[in-house]
Amino acid sequence: EIVLTQSPGTLSLSPGERATLSCRASQSVSSSYLAWYQQKPGQAPRLLIYGASSRATGIPDRFSGSGSGTDFTLTISRLEPEDFAVYYCQQYGTSPGTFGQGTKVEIK
Amino acid sequence: EVQLLESGGGLVQPGGSLRLSCAASGFTFSSYAMSWVRQAPGKGLEWVSVISTIGGSTYYPDSVKGRFTISRDNSKNTLYLQMNSLRAEDTAVYYCATAHDFWSTYYLNWGQGTLVTVSS
Numbered sequence: 001e002i003v004l005t006q007s008p009g010t011l012s013l014s015p016g017e018r019a020t021l022s023c024r025a026s027q028s029v030s031s032s033y034l035a036w037y038q039q040k041p042g043q044a045p046r047l048l049i050y051g052a053s054s055r056a057t058g059i060p061d062r063f064s065g066s067g068s069g070t071d072f073t074l075t076i077s078r079l080e081p082e083d084f085a086v087y088y089c090q091q092y093g094t095s096p097g098t099f100g101q102g103t104k105v106e107i108k
Numbered sequence: 109e110v111q112l113l114e115s116g117g118g119l120v121q122p123g124g125s126l127r128l129s130c131a132a133s134g135f136t137f138s139s140y141a142m143s144w145v146r147q148a149p150g151k152g153l154e155w156v157s158v159i160s161t162i163g164g165s166t167y168y169p170d171s172v173k174g175r176f177t178i179s180r181d182n183s184k185n186t187l188y189l190q191m192n193s194l195r196a197e198d199t200a201v202y203y204c205a206t207a208h209d210f211w212s213t214y215y216l217n218w219g220q221g222t223l224v225t226v227s228s
Contacts, residue, residue, distance in 0.1 A: 033214075045218055097214075098155075099155075
């Protein structure tokens, strides 16, 4: 099973700032099969990114994903008030698909 | 608009059973593999089952294999999860989700979830 480690655990930033979230895999993620989700309190997760860098339908272009192999990054270019949430990465290249433990982006 | 509405959660004693349902609308249900994903209180996400478009193939992680059974009724646009021999560690919010694929999948759309609490 591939273990995903997300860092930092919590990111304290102000609206308008840039957020950089990391997801590191215990072994190479096949075909860059990595996704990112956003979850707000009391809500279901929402798909942001799949295939490491492809934005899901309706996702603003301030969200971008990059990386390959074992190191992946989600970047939010300029934080909007609605972006403060928990973000999870997920690898789906090797069964069973696994999730990281999450990064909380909070208002500073 | 895609809608997934879970139901059937509640309080159950250890060793008990529960059946979850997920009513789908706003898309062609029979065209998508479907999954259940759970989230223990204050914790991260864990995939617990996937079923192919016509229900002929299913897959589970070791943590629930032999205890949980996923099924679907395409005529009713409904997904099910039968959970038997429940344990305290099965306590979680259970989400149904549309899967991009059967084997290597991310999750396109999610329901709001239903809470399952396993406790005496």
